[in-house]
Amino acid sequence: MTAERHAAGHSAAEDLLRELAPQVLGALVRRYGAFDACEDAVQEALLAAALQWPEAGVPDNPRGWLVTVASRKLVDQIRSDSARRRREDTLALATPQAELLGHAADTVPDADRDDSLALLFLCCHPALSPAGRIALTLRAVGGLTTAQIAAAFLVPEATMAQRISRAKQTVKASGIPLAVPEGAGLTERLAEVRHVLYLVFNEGYTTTGGADDTGLTAPELSTEAIRLTRMLHRLVPDDTETAGLLALMLLTDARRPARTGPSGEVVPLAEQDRGRWDRRAIAEGVDLIGRTLPRGRVGPYQLQAAIAAVHDEAEDTDTTDWPQILALYDLLERFGPNPMVSLNRAVAVAMVHGPTAGLDLVTALEADRRMARHHRLLATRAHLLELLGEHEAAAASYREAAHRTTSAPERRHLSARAHRLKARV
Numbered sequence: 001m002t003a004e005r006h007a008a009g010h011s012a013a014e015d016l017l018r019e020l021a022p023q024v025l026g027a028l029v030r031r032y033g034a035f036d037a038c039e040d041a042v043q044e045a046l047l048a049a050a051l052q053w054p055e056a057g058v059p060d061n062p063r064g065w066l067v068t069v070a071s072r073k074l075v076d077q078i079r080s081d082s083a084r085r086r087r088e089d090t091l092a093l094a095t096p097q098a099e100l101l102g103h104a105a106d107t108v109p110d111a112d113r114d115d116s117l118a119l120l121f122l123c124c125h126p127a128l129s130p131a132g133r134i135a136l137t138l139r140a141v142g143g144l145t146t147a148q149i150a151a152a153f154l155v156p157e158a159t160m161a162q163r164i165s166r167a168k169q170t171v172k173a174s175g176i177p178l179a180v181p182e183g184a185g186l187t188e189r190l191a192e193v194r195h196v197l198y199l200v201f202n203e204g205y206t207t208t209g210g211a212d213d214t215g216l217t218a219p220e221l222s223t224e225a226i227r228l229t230r231m232l233h234r235l236v237p238d239d240t241e242t243a244g245l246l247a248l249m250l251l252t253d254a255r256r257p258a259r260t261g262p263s264g265e266v267v268p269l270a271e272q273d274r275g276r277w278d279r280r281a282i283a284e285g286v287d288l289i290g291r292t293l294p295r296g297r298v299g300p301y302q303l304q305a306a307i308a309a310v311h312d313e314a315e316d317t318d319t320t321d322w323p324q325i326l327a328l329y330d331l332l333e334r335f336g337p338n339p340m341v342s343l344n345r346a347v348a349v350a351m352v353h354g355p356t357a358g359l360d361l362v363t364a365l366e367a368d369r370r371m372a373r374h375h376r377l378l379a380t381r382a383h384l385l386e387l388l389g390e391h392e393a394a395a396a397s398y399r400e401a402a403h404r405t406t407s408a409p410e411r412r413h414l415s416a417r418a419h420r421l422k423a424r425v
Contacts, residue, residue: 013053016062017046018227021143024066026115028074029178035122036168037074039140045070046143116141117235118178120228123167124193127174132167133196134203139164142224152221153203193232194245194301201225201249205256206407222253243292244302250285251308254278266413270317282312303332322351339371343380355387375404379414386421395421 021042028038045066059065123137138144144152150160170176181189204221229246236242258272289305307328314320329345332338342365350358362381371377382397395418402414 013050013058016058017049017053017066018143020063020066021046022116022119022141022231023063024070025140026119026178027063027067028070029119029122030115031071032074035171035176035178037077038070039168041070041074041077042066043139043145044073115178116231118180120193120232121180121189122171122176122178124189124196125171125174125176126189126192127176128167128170130196130199131163132170133192134200135160135163136167136171137196137228138200138221138224142228144224190236190239190242194229194242197225197229197232198245198301200228201253205252222249222256225249226253240292240295240297241299241301243288244299244305247285247289247292247305248301248308250281250288251305251312254281254285254312260409264409265416266409268413269311274316277312282309285309286313298331300332300335303328303335307332320351322348326352339365339368339374340376343371343377347380347383350384350387355384359384359388373404375401375410375414378404382414382417386417391421391424395419 024045025039025042028042029035032038048069049062049066053059053062120137120141123140124133128136135149138149138152139146146161146164147157149164150157153160180186201222204223204225226246226249229242229249233239233242233246254277255269255272257278258274258276259267261267285305286309289302289309293302293306307325310321310325310328326345326348329341329348332341333345343362346358346361346365348358349361359381362377362384365377366372378397378401382394382401385391385394385397398414398418398421402411402418405411405414
């Protein structure tokens, strides 16, 4: 096998494993009930498959293979632990070995049930901390290793392992069921799931932490968030906000190739080479939000996606339909106070009514403690001051914004802006 074919086979197997991970874990949790032990067993089965499948080939029924292998590892694990062994009857873990061996690895009877949605609800349960929800979702539903998640969030692997362990212990102690909520609880909990996926995407897209240019490990968080949101959309196709979230991610991530320059420097939207944008992702996002908005149940994710679509369809900043963007932000603000939405609306106001009008809104936002010294507010103020020709004040604001950001590329970009304007004074 050539190196290229081997790499392609490994990549295909890895993609399949990540797709099957939540289905296999859901099958085990439904059968045995012990989430923490089942999750460990599934990780071992995924590792075994990752080592075997690229060379031996993918089984006819890969999910069945994984369920059987994980089940065997789970029983071996329980039988080797005397403390857990005493609880076998209670946990229904004393499944006869003959029952596991009685089925071929690709013919496990209940492996065709997909509990991915229920597993998403479990991993995003309110009993878990926000950080725990994200970590557990990426590991249990995304199929990522602890090392991959730790590298993506720029924390030591031991720290991420503890975070995941605490989340699993919370699930165990709280007795959180593997089930999809019903009635009003479904709407509320689905919003929690969407929010976790939104946070994962934003972390990958903006890379909020880190003092250097360390890149995210493959798969990148934003790519993984899109994959998981696609899965969620397939599971709840009639939920308009989930469709809106997927459209928003596609329309935003389409700009990724043009967001940074050759040396990793940040390139603002107005200065990006739009020829480098991913037109296929834009077309998919525009089509999705175009089919979703007319259904009438409009929410924040749909409105943000509509705003992104207006930006993505414009040839440049000057031809952007800013009045439409402003109208969409007006609607978005009705869903509740959000200082970031208000800051973005201030930019739209500046583009429609002039930078002075936008600057007045930015000044008003300084009363919000969450935003007063935020680097994005300072950078927006600097941009509007620059448009007004107040270069010295703009340079000072850019410098302060650079001091407050935690992103090295943003810091260099803002400092460069300040230096360029200072040279004009």
